[in-house]
Amino acid sequence: MSDRLSEQAVKSLYQLNLVLLSLMRGSTFQMFVDLDISQMDDTGQELPKQKHYYKYFGLISEEIIDIGENGLVPDDFTETELKTGMWWRHLVAGGAAGAVSRTATAPLDRLKVLLQVHGSSKNNLTIRSGFKQMLEEGGIQSLWRGNGINVIKIAPESAIKFMAYEQIKSLFKGESNREIGVIDRLLAGSAAGAISQTLIYPMEVLKTRLALRKTGQYSGIFDCARKVAKHEGFGSFYRGYIPNLLGIIPYAGIDLAVYETLKKLYMSKNKGQDPGILALLACGTISSTCGQLASYPLALVRTRLQAQAQSGSSKKDTMTGQIKYILKHDGPKGLYRGIAPNFLKVAPAVSISYVVYEQVQ
Numbered sequence: 001m002s003d004r005l006s007e008q009a010v011k012s013l014y015q016l017n018l019v020l021l022s023l024m025r026g027s028t029f030q031m032f033v034d035l036d037i038s039q040m041d042d043t044g045q046e047l048p049k050q051k052h053y054y055k056y057f058g059l060i061s062e063e064i065i066d067i068g069e070n071g072l073v074p075d076d077f078t079e080t081e082l083k084t085g086m087w088w089r090h091l092v093a094g095g096a097a098g099a100v101s102r103t104a105t106a107p108l109d110r111l112k113v114l115l116q117v118h119g120s121s122k123n124n125l126t127i128r129s130g131f132k133q134m135l136e137e138g139g140i141q142s143l144w145r146g147n148g149i150n151v152i153k154i155a156p157e158s159a160i161k162f163m164a165y166e167q168i169k170s171l172f173k174g175e176s177n178r179e180i181g182v183i184d185r186l187l188a189g190s191a192a193g194a195i196s197q198t199l200i201y202p203m204e205v206l207k208t209r210l211a212l213r214k215t216g217q218y219s220g221i222f223d224c225a226r227k228v229a230k231h232e233g234f235g236s237f238y239r240g241y242i243p244n245l246l247g248i249i250p251y252a253g254i255d256l257a258v259y260e261t262l263k264k265l266y267m268s269k270n271k272g273q274d275p276g277i278l279a280l281l282a283c284g285t286i287s288s289t290c291g292q293l294a295s296y297p298l299a300l301v302r303t304r305l306q307a308q309a310q311s312g313s314s315k316k317d318t319m320t321g322q323i324k325y326i327l328k329h330d331g332p333k334g335l336y337r338g339i340a341p342n343f344l345k346v347a348p349a350v351s352i353s354y355v356v357y358e359q360v361q
Contacts, residue, residue, distance in 0.1 A: 091158055093360040098158075099151045101353035106150070107143035108345040110134065113211045115338035116300045117307045121330050127341060138215045146211030149221050153203040157196050165192035186249075186256055193248045201244070202237035208306040240305035243319045247298035255291035259283050285346070292342065297323070297335035 102109070111130045119125040125133075134142050168188040172180050180188070197204075206224055218224040228236055262283040266275045275283070301322045308317075326334040 091162065093357050095154050095158060096360045097353035097357035098154045100356045101349045102150050102154075103144070103147055104352050105345040105349050106147040107131070107134075108341045109147075109150070110143060110145055110211045112338040112341045112345075113146070113208060113303055113307075115341065116303045117208075117212060119337040121334070127344075142215070145213060146207045146209075149203055149207045149210060152221075153200055153207070156203075157200050160199055161192045161196040164195040165189060168192055182256060182260060186253055190249050190252050193252065194245055197244060197248070198241075201241055204244070205237050205239060205306045208303055212307055239308075240302035240319075243298040243302040243305070247295040247302070250298075251291040251295040253291075254294050255287045257287075258290045259287035262286060288346070289343070292339070296339055296342075300335055300337065301326075 111127065111134070114130050114134065115125055115127075119130075131143075138145070165188055168191050169180055169184070172184045172188060202225075206221060206228070209224055209228065210218065210221065213224070218227065263275060263280070266279055266283065267273065301319055304322055305317075305319070323335070330337070
């Protein structure tokens with residue numbers, strides 16, 4: 001490549017024109033960009049050539065639109081973005097969006113955890129009574145218990161998942177430069193999610209313990225970690241790890257499959273026309289809801305295991321033990337306790353993180 005072409009290639013990076021930024025797969029945006037790349041013909045005259053590119057990027061739970069889920073397939077960046085470092089701008093903007101979104105919806109998230117752990121057919125804990133209980137016990141500020149570590153873990157989780165995803169994708173590609181398919185993306189994304197969750201999982205446990213703590217029980221994150229390690233052992237930092245891991249594949253798989261199906265159905269009904277942002281948002285919301293419905297029982301069992309100290313009873317200290325206990329005392333509906341506030345936080349989380357991402361990015 002000549003110096004002139006090199007200069008034009010660099011300039012083209014600053015000529016990115018955002019045409020459409022829309023929600024895809026319930027957790028991903030599809031970004032269409034135009035790059036004006038000038039090439040010279042045999043006489044030395046510049047021939048403007050318009051090239052159209054598209055890419056998938058951003059996690060709805062962790063990078064662009066954040067609803068607090070960790071089973072989503074990571075984003076794909078173009079080779080240009082990887083080489084020029086533009087990818088980190090998306091991750092930083094997504095991190096900021098996630099931090100604001102999680103903070104704004106923290107009361108609903110804490111209520112969900114409260115219902116998952118303490119809700120039962122006996123006490124009939126509801127959204128209204130749950131909020132009343134939190135306010136009476138610790139005041140308004142108690143609604144944000146556990147949010148600090150929930151925001152802190154965004155950066156390491158996103159970075160680890162991104163790096164693992166890129167490495168696993170390269171293994172699937174091998175020596176070729178082909179684009180990986182949906183199945184490969186699902187497998188690579190699930191594996192990357194499993195790796196990131198394995199490394200940051202102790203923070204997940206601490207988040208649950210801090211969200212459920214009584215006033216004065218812990219002075220902060222480090223005090224909570226110290227007391228858990230001292231009284232329950234380091235193994236407690238991985239309580240609920242198995243159901244958490246098992247929940248990644250059904251969530252990501254169903255989310256991705258339902259989204260692709262709905263998108264293809266829309267295009268077939270509209271003569272191949274690309275769906276607009278409202279259609280993609282609808283597809284994404286439905287696919288994400290289906291993914292949550294399929295994996296929610298495992299998420300509930302995970303949270304209950306994270307919350308309880310070692311009881312010495314093998315019947316309740318395992319994943320199967322928790323499932324049997326819930327089914328016996330609350331029936332099948334007990335496996336979905338807390339799902340209402342989980343769905344309630346989706347709309348504000350999507351709106352807030354979208355606006356913040358746009359401003360930061």
